[in-house]
Amino acid sequence: MTAPLASRLRGFGTTIFAEMSALAVATGSVNLGQGFPDYPGPPEVLDVARAAIGTGADQYPPGPGIPELRAAVADHRQRSCGSPAYDPDTEVLVTAGATEALAAAMLALLEPGDEVVLFEPIYDSYSASVAMAGGVIRPVPLHPPEDGAGPWTFDEAELRAAITPRTRLLLVNSPHNPTGTVLSGEELAVLAELATTHDLVVLTDEVYEHLVFDGARHVSLATLPGMRERTLVVSSAGKTFNVTGWKVGWVCGPAALVAAVRTAKQFLTYVNAGPFQPAVAAGLRLPGAYFTGIARDLQYRRDVLVAGLRDAGLPVISPRATYFATVDVRGVQPDGDGLAFCRALPERAGVVAIPTVVFYTPEHAALGRHLVRFAFCKNDAVLAEAVERLRRLA
Numbered sequence: 001m002t003a004p005l006a007s008r009l010r011g012f013g014t015t016i017f018a019e020m021s022a023l024a025v026a027t028g029s030v031n032l033g034q035g036f037p038d039y040p041g042p043p044e045v046l047d048v049a050r051a052a053i054g055t056g057a058d059q060y061p062p063g064p065g066i067p068e069l070r071a072a073v074a075d076h077r078q079r080s081c082g083s084p085a086y087d088p089d090t091e092v093l094v095t096a097g098a099t100e101a102l103a104a105a106m107l108a109l110l111e112p113g114d115e116v117v118l119f120e121p122i123y124d125s126y127s128a129s130v131a132m133a134g135g136v137i138r139p140v141p142l143h144p145p146e147d148g149a150g151p152w153t154f155d156e157a158e159l160r161a162a163i164t165p166r167t168r169l170l171l172v173n174s175p176h177n178p179t180g181t182v183l184s185g186e187e188l189a190v191l192a193e194l195a196t197t198h199d200l201v202v203l204t205d206e207v208y209e210h211l212v213f214d215g216a217r218h219v220s221l222a223t224l225p226g227m228r229e230r231t232l233v234v235s236s237a238g239k240t241f242n243v244t245g246w247k248v249g250w251v252c253g254p255a256a257l258v259a260a261v262r263t264a265k266q267f268l269t270y271v272n273a274g275p276f277q278p279a280v281a282a283g284l285r286l287p288g289a290y291f292t293g294i295a296r297d298l299q300y301r302r303d304v305l306v307a308g309l310r311d312a313g314l315p316v317i318s319p320r321a322t323y324f325a326t327v328d329v330r331g332v333q334p335d336g337d338g339l340a341f342c343r344a345l346p347e348r349a350g351v352v353a354i355p356t357v358v359f360y361t362p363e364h365a366a367l368g369r370h371l372v373r374f375a376f377c378k379n380d381a382v383l384a385e386a387v388e389r390l391r392r393l394a
Contacts, residue, residue: 008131015124016358020342027346030378030386032305033354035177035323037377041242044286049246049279057275063266065094065250065277072281073250077233080209080291081220083252084228090255093262096272097247098207098236099125104265105203105232105251106133106169114168119154121359121368123177123205135169138162139361142179144326144371148317152181156190163198170200172221175208178359178373179326180319182216192224195231201257202231207239207249210291212321213299222253229254232261237280239323240294246276298323298376301383305376308387312349313394314372323377326356328370332393336370350389 017034024031040046052058064070070088077083086092095101102125110116112134118126120139130137140159142152172191174183183191195202204221212218222231236249251261302318306325309316314327333341338355345351356371376383 008134009128012128012131016354020352020354023343023346024352027350027352029346029350029352030382030389031352032374032376032378032386033342033352035375035377036244037242037323038382039242039379042283042286042290045241045243045279045283048282049276052275052278055275057278059274061094061271061274061277063271064262065092065271066281069094069248069277069281069284070250072284073252076284077220077252079288081218081223083220083223083233086252087255091252091258093251093258093265094277095249095251095265096269097238098205098234098249100247100265100268101234101236101249101251101261102126102171102203102205103129103132104261104268105234106130106135108260108264109133109201109257110135110168113166115164115166116169116171117159117162117167117200118171119173119176120361120364121178121356122361123173124359126171126173127361136166137361138164138167139364141364141367142176142181143367144179144317148315148328151184151320152176152179152317154187159190160194163194163200167198167200170195170202171205172202173205174221175206175212175218175321177208177322178324178354178356179317180322180324182212182218182320185219188219188221188224191221192227196226200230202227204231204233206233206235208322209235210240211295211298211323213295213302214320216320218321230257232257237276237283240291241280241283243276243280246273246280248273248276248280301376301378304380304383304387305374308383308390309374311387311394312390312392314390323375324373325376327372327374329372330370333370338368338370338372342372349392351386 020033070092074086074088106129110133232253238244329341330336342355354373356368360368
């Protein structure tokens, strides 16, 4: 008997990350596609995990997460973001990474046909999560700076037009993957006004909250007046502590919304990462110098790759945050096809990247057709080798 894929998941095949990572292995290329660091996290975190393995921490942790981690998340949010205090017992939920947190929120909060307004380019799991919940995405494009030097921005009129009577949820990713933009105070104020006027639930993905450069400042939408009571804040340990494989994330928000997410989450993974939860708690209690230091280190890596990309004849929109730099390939790819460029790049230069077009819906694909994303969260030797290889394109 053939078991066809449910209609709501048609179009979600093998991800571009799997295709490009396999291509990197097959060709011996430097993989600047998937966004994971290749250098270890802080020993203060890793040592706690090592000590926890072989103890009772190997067994099921409490469903909401261990109390130590939930308290650390609440304390860290208050210290780093100026967030109103969250109750660790009722307003914090530990999840299997931010991906599960987002999916569980969609499953818990959306009825079939409910609409989700979000910005594109869209991180690929968002569309799939909305589809699995029976929802409908209403994408609003972020527009790149004309000179390549400023931030990506949205058109307020386009955003307002995307909201309809069926809109249930506003999904905000800032700092934003893949563009690396950080929403400004003025932009956040527009989002807050729309959320309150239309009585929307807000879901914010803030996993890159500490990886912000050039004096830019990340502000959580939940800290704006009137937003705490309608906002679920999602973040995770992976990007902050270089432990993307641990899959430890969390949701913070008002008790009723967190309880709804917990209802869905308990039937997904139930619990996860027992030995890693105390380690992440230790990481969240590290002094502020650690968090400023990781941003400074990653900004240096960004600058190395950006210089190399420009030397290769690839105009770069330099990011203000995250792991990624976006380039315009039309100067080295005459037809401007970013997907074709990425598929040929391993043979041309021995480097793998991700075509930004995969982060767009079909209706807006032309906006991202000529753009490609490179990751710079790599060690010095890997970045140096990638830059040397990319110069072959010049």
